[in-house]
Amino acid sequence: MPILLLTALTAGAAWVITRSEVPLRTVQSELLVRIGYEYTPVPWIASGETQQINFRADEVIGTEIQFLTAERTIQGALAAAPHPEMKPSADGRYDAAEMLRARQKLAVKRLEGSNVILVEVTDRDAAWPIAFSQALLDTYLQDRMQLFSDPAYDNLLMEDEAAAAGTSLGLDKEALGIGRRIAETIDYLGATAAALAASPAQPELRTALAQDVRALQIFAEGLERMSALQNQLDQLARILAAESGPAATAGTANLVSEDLLDAAVEQLASDAARLNAIAAERNMLAKQLDTIRAARLRKSMRDEASHNMTVITPPHILAATNGIDRVQRTILAGLIALILSSLFFVYLDGIRRRKI
Structure with a gap:
């Protein structure tokens, strides 16, 4: 009876806690990468117009992921979509601790076997992940055009x-x-x-x-x-x-x-x-x-043909819940309580039997 009582109490507490807890929300967006002319040098003379330049897809996609996760990009996105719990410094920039918190909420990776980059932002706030994801994409697309445009050459x-x-x-x-x-x-x-x-x-x-x-x-x-x-x-x-x-x-x-x-x-x-x-x-x-x-x-x-980054899917909240759902967490908490309480009472019973 004590084991069953502790299991029921733990499962009930887990149910109440998970019901009152704000769930995590994951916002996802997808980008298609095509190797464009920005990865080739600009010819200075007519004779160099037809030079052949080869790049591996993983090199290009790795470069784009670095752009997406660069401090400059994240700082710009936070300035456009500030987090309610993150406070910038007096100069408007976020310090290293706040940048670390923002990076922990961001996941950027390449979908295996494709030229697609997946961007995920996870947070408990209802509106911030969507706003931050869109600001991140906007800042990234704007900055990469400036990085590749080479105004000094113009x-x-x-x-x-x-x-x-x-x-x-x-x-x-x-x-x-x-x-x-x-x-x-x-x-x-x-x-x-x-x-x-x-x-x-x-x-x-x-x-x-x-x-x-x-x-x-x-x-x-x-x-x-x-x-x-x-x-x-x-x-x-x-x-x-x-x-x-x-x-x-x-x-x-x-x-x-x-x-x-x-x-x-x-x-x-x-x-x-x-x-x-x-x-x-x-x-x-x-x-x-x-x-x-x-x-x-x-x-x-070349600039016109360098728009090789296309947002396939704009930021959207995933239909699936993040992590395990409420019922699963309640059952897991009950199982853990059952096992631990069983071990505890078995241990107590063993001590009592040795005394007898």
Whole structure:
């Protein structure tokens, strides 16, 4: 009778305690992991665009689990969904003890044989596990995009593009000024050649100018992208090679200066060389800009294709109770009480028999 009485009392107490006890609630969510472009380095040049990078699934999933359980992620989730029993420090962060309590409520693991990560949050509070699970996923997805986005690389590309575009604009302005000066010089030489062709009073100057034009023709032939200048020099050569016209007035020859002609020829040669160099620099800058813009395009496409983490199942409370239920705990408590009380009374009975 004492054994049965103690068993009944223990089972009844267990029933009352489990009925008044707040049950544990487990919130579960599932994430699908696909190996995306964020695990491949960004190519700096077009030739490196098709490099082959291989990763094992367990390495990638292990990295993602580390992101999910990192202190930065948990701190952000607690800031968005604070626990009613956890108090942050004055700076808003949680100390090591509170972080340990939060980690004990969190379980993150890979489902064996799959690319699925299971996230479970267990607590007695009715609302906190759902709120914390959602905050944890939101913080994790936001942080991982920042970790993989590499803003320094984005800024470098933008700075390089701005510098190349600025240099190209400066070269365009310089080329425009040189082009105008070449046009003015050609007009001056053309007017001078026409005046010398019309006046036989200065044959030496006309011959010298013809030699200078021929030297300019040879010089321009060695320059790329100077076909327009070559045509203008050919026209000057034809004017100077024509037979002299009727004698002009005596003042006409005095308008032509040998020093001005020499200066004009030297200026034209210098401007032509610089314009040719500018054309080569602009061509190089155009290729550089194409490379930078292609890299930015690949970067944007890479970012768009890097959304490889998908929440399959949002946070939800499991239908099954956590641990053993009330009836099972009551029966277990009764069995334990039965065994212990039986052993106790058997021990007492043994002592009594030895005394007799």
